[in-house]
Amino acid sequence: MKFIKIFIVVFLFFSSDIIAQGKIISDTSSCFQLVTGTVKNKVTNEIIKDATVKLYAQNSLLKTIQTNSKGSFNFKVACDASYQLVSFKGDLSKTTKSFVTSNTGNIRVKFSLLIEEPEKCTITLEGIVKNDEDEFMNESVVIVYDKGKEINRAIVKRDAKYQFILECNKPYKIVAQSVNHIEYSYVQNTGTKNNKIFEKDFSLEKLACIKDLYGEITNANTKIKIADVTIYLLLNGNRIKTTKTNNQGEYLLKNVSCNDNYSMSVSKTNYQKSIFRIAKIESGPKGYFISTPLIPIPKKEIVEVEENIIDAEIKPTIKKEPIIEDTPSSKLLEVGVIQFDLNQSEITREIAIELDKIVTLMIVKPTVNVLLKSHTDSRGPDIYNDNLTEARAQSMVNYIVSNGIDSNRVTGKGYGETELTNECSNGVKCLESAHQANKRNEFIITNE
The missing domain is CATH 2.60.40.10 (Immunoglobulins)
Incomplete structure (x- = not known):
């Protein structure tokens, strides 16, 4: 009995889909063929493993398999019948192959199924x-x-x-x-x-221009913020808003209409009262920052000491050499880096801190006139860079004038990419650091 059982198992095993010498060993009562093939990339001709291959007959799914590591597949099918092979994988396009088997049994039929990336929509x-x-x-x-x-x-x-x-x-x-x-x-x-x-x-749609005016009041000598300073916003000489600085020397005037010519009055005991014109507030989504220095009223016995303190703070901001323009009286002011936001010309808090140094210098040295020069790198259209630097130069001029400096004493001009400091012109590939060297803002004393 044990011998008979073993014989039956072996017989059933060899009656399945096994190829021997190019033919299928199958039941004698049926006619079968073996369909084999590979799935390849239509463009690169590379084999595709783990692709799905489905066998259909009369629109009914008979079997689904995956290709092996060599991209191969095989199905046992009946003779004299119609079938359809469908293959696909991931984002690759689906391919279909229809075929009809002959009435000859125990043969192998081979197909190559080609699939490719679908046309990008x-x-x-x-x-x-x-x-x-x-x-x-x-x-x-x-x-x-x-x-x-x-x-x-x-x-x-x-x-x-x-x-x-x-x-x-x-x-x-x-x-x-x-x-x-x-x-x-x-x-x-x-x-x-x-x-x-x-x-x-x-x-x-154009912005309905309403802005908040905010800023800080500082000691022109020490740069320390001053608390409890009285501030009046004036329109045509009339007080329309009032506030005081807080303990941090900061103030806020909310909901100020744009496109009016305002002035601001700033005062505190033991300081010189300051009244200055605010440049016309431009429309835009952000607030309008104004930082104002107040000059302390010195006691008579220490007048010279106070002046020396001011000079000591101002002198390091002026280059003794070199002379910048053609005139021997022109000197380049050294301030911190002024970095505008990308494609913007609005004065940020960080820019205002640096411009306040220029304002302080011009207050304590009333004979000083300043030229502002704004530059970009060569990236971007030439006309766009010209317009952008011109807008930035005028924004800085307006800020300085709004802090009490006569408009006749400060001028600005945008130079775009016309005065590069290196060879990084249009079309020249440069390191980012080289481009950054060309993005700069210069402040030049034109007379003293």
């Missing part, structure tokens, strides 16, 4: 950026975000047009921005149709 998003008066918004910016990360941006040129090529079947956040206008954003769903064109025109 993309759409075009394009349009125009205008303002609410239907005027082209040159130099505005349109930004594309994917899952919160910026992936592309376009700076709108003279024709105010923008264009992006985006992947299908994705939601992108599109943001349009321009200085002194309300930001506009929406979600663009790109759909599944390849090469579709989406048109989106933006109409940006």
Whole structure:
């Protein structure tokens, strides 16, 4: 009995899908064939392991297998029948192979199934950026975000047009921005149709300009902030708002309308009263920072000591050499690094701290006139860099004038990329540090 059992097991084993000398050993009552093949990448011709291969007959799934490490597969099929092979893997395209077996049994039929990466589906998003008066918004910016990360941006040129090529079947956040206008954003769903064109025109609304004026009052000599300073905001000589500095020497005047000509009166016992004109407040989303130095009223017996203290603080900020311009009276002022935000010209708190040094110098030395020169590196369009540096120079001039300096004593000019300090001009590949050396702001004493 043991011998008979072993014989039966061996017989059943050899009656399965095994190839011997090119033929299938099968039941004599049926006609079978062996379908074999490999799955390959259509473009590279590389074999693809772990690809899925499915066998169908009359739209019914008969069997599913995975290709082995050599990209191979095999199925046992009946003679004289119609079948269909379907193969795919991951993002690769699905391939289908239909075939009909002959009436000859115990043979092997071989196929190669070729699959490839599907054609990438993309759409075009394009349009125009205008303002609410239907005027082209040159130099505005349109930004594309994917899952919160910026992936592309376009700076709108003279024709105010923008264009992006985006992947299908994705939601992108599109943001349009321009200085002194309300930001506009929406979600663009790109759909599944390849090469579709989406048109989106933006109409940006001007900001209703209301700002907070904030800042600090400091001792012009020691730079220490002063508490309990009385501040009046004046319009046409009339007091419209009042406040005092807190214990940290800081103040806040909320909800001040833009585009009016204001003055500010600042006073405290034992300090010289200061009244100065505020440059017209530009519209924009941020507050307007004004830092004001107050000059202490010295006691008669220590007048010379006070003057010496001021001189000691000012002298290190002036280069004794070299002479910058052609005139022998021009000297370059040394201040800390002034770094504007990318594509911005607004005065930040850090910039204001450095500009206050210039203001202090011009207060204690009333014969000093200053020229401000703003520069960029060569990256970006030439015209854009010219306009950007001009806006930055004028912002710095306005800040200095708003702190009590006569507008005739301070001028500013933007030079764009026309006065580079090295060879990093248009088209020249340079290290980031070399480009940064060209992004600078200079303050020059034009007379003393």
